[in-house]
Amino acid sequence: MNPTQEKTGPNYLLTGSSGFIGRHLVDWCKQKQIDVILLARNKNVEKPIRFSENFSTVIHLAGRAHVLNESSDRHYDEFYKANCEYALNVARAASKKGLKRFVYVSTIGVYGKSSSECVITETTPLNPVENYSKTKLEAEKKLKTLSEELGFELVIVRPALVYGYDAPGNIASLFRLIEKFPIIPIAEKENKRALIYVENLVSFLMVVATHQNAAGKIFNVADGAISTHNLIAGFASGMSKKPVLFSLPRIVWKVLLKLMGKQKMYEQLFEDLVIDMTYATNELGWFPKHDTKTALEQSGRMFMQRKIL
Numbered sequence: 001m002n003p004t005q006e007k008t009g010p011n012y013l014l015t016g017s018s019g020f021i022g023r024h025l026v027d028w029c030k031q032k033q034i035d036v037i038l039l040a041r042n043k044n045v046e047k048p049i050r051f052s053e054n055f056s057t058v059i060h061l062a063g064r065a066h067v068l069n070e071s072s073d074r075h076y077d078e079f080y081k082a083n084c085e086y087a088l089n090v091a092r093a094a095s096k097k098g099l100k101r102f103v104y105v106s107t108i109g110v111y112g113k114s115s116s117e118c119v120i121t122e123t124t125p126l127n128p129v130e131n132y133s134k135t136k137l138e139a140e141k142k143l144k145t146l147s148e149e150l151g152f153e154l155v156i157v158r159p160a161l162v163y164g165y166d167a168p169g170n171i172a173s174l175f176r177l178i179e180k181f182p183i184i185p186i187a188e189k190e191n192k193r194a195l196i197y198v199e200n201l202v203s204f205l206m207v208v209a210t211h212q213n214a215a216g217k218i219f220n221v222a223d224g225a226i227s228t229h230n231l232i233a234g235f236a237s238g239m240s241k242k243p244v245l246f247s248l249p250r251i252v253w254k255v256l257l258k259l260m261g262k263q264k265m266y267e268q269l270f271e272d273l274v275i276d277m278t279y280a281t282n283e284l285g286w287f288p289k290h291d292t293k294t295a296l297e298q299s300g301r302m303f304m305q306r307k308i309l
Contacts, residue, residue: 012036012209013051015090016061020168021105021198025059028202039090049093056100057209060087063105065132065169076131083135084142091146101153103209106140108160108194108220109133114271120194121276122218130264140218153215155208160222160275161268163295164198165302170265175303178236178243186253186269187229187245193268194222194275195231197295200288204280213283222275223292234293238300 012029016022017038029036037055039062064082091102111120112127128134140156147154163171177184196204204221208214226234229245236243247253250270257266280286290298 011056013039013055013058013090013094014061015039015058015086016063019061020164020166021162021201022061023166024164024198025061025202025205028199028206049089051093051097054098055094056098057103058090058094058099058101059103059105059205059209060090061105062086062090063136076135079131079135080138083132084139087139088142088146091143091150091152095150095152099150099152101155101209101215102143102147103155103157103205104139104143105205106136106156106158107133108158108222108273108275110137110140110158113267113273115273115275119274119276120220122220122279147216155214155216156218157205157208158218158220159201159204160194160196160220160273162198162201163195163299165299165306167198167299170268173265174232174235175239175300178232178239178241178300179304181243183244183246184232185246185248187232188247188250188270189227189229191227191270192225192272192274193228193231194225194273195292196222197288197290197292197299200290200295203289204286207284207286211284217283219280219283220275220277221280222277223288223290223295225272225274226292228269231296234296235300235303238297238302239304241300 012034014022014025014036017026026036026038037051037053039049062082063086064079087104091099094102108120109130110126110128110133111124113129115124118124126137128137143154161171165175200223201221208219229247232243232245253270254266257263
């Protein structure tokens, strides 16, 4: 904030600030000198929430992501509490403190695991298959009802797989693979998978938090779609690595990864998921600041720099 300006207090509340995307969003706000309230999540997500300050916008990132061995029905309740009930609790409490807009970060997984037969748009039929995406969709529906009851604007963002140097999960596994092995036999050339660089996602979230045209709408967001071969090559270039890239037949990897309990990794490495960004571009005039090639190389470079530090 400019020191000559009168400080009126934070305008944003951010949940999930300690997570991968949240950390980058907090850094972005610091760079832009934007005050933001950070909500630390209580382990008891059903506990009532109370705020001491007023604010107009919530960006809700908190939730439970897919975790190995937690896809069975017996874990559904944990996902539901973290991804749906907690979001509703935050929205109810925020509505008492001047809430005007609630940005809910959902997942592209609400459409299913792949898009082999079509390009995904905001009107593509919904088909969530995992507890994570199922409960995210439940939250979308219930937040819509709540927004109509309490009178706040709801914006739903469905990002593709998010990557960056400090990304968790399968992206982190890829970095370690590139770092340690000179030969990588998973570099599929024929698939197309939508991704979004974390800095581009942060930029998009801040646009939909304020843009007049975003109110009450749903947006898919991605940088574009690339093959696994180009994904690995991009990371490797930034890491100053030159691994030999090829791919064993898909059926081999499908069986192996299923036996290892990593079926989701197979989907992300070998299957297609392509997103049409026309709607977000037309409504918001938003374009990713970082192109995919540059973002991949930068992610790889920062991964190696972090290890040195």
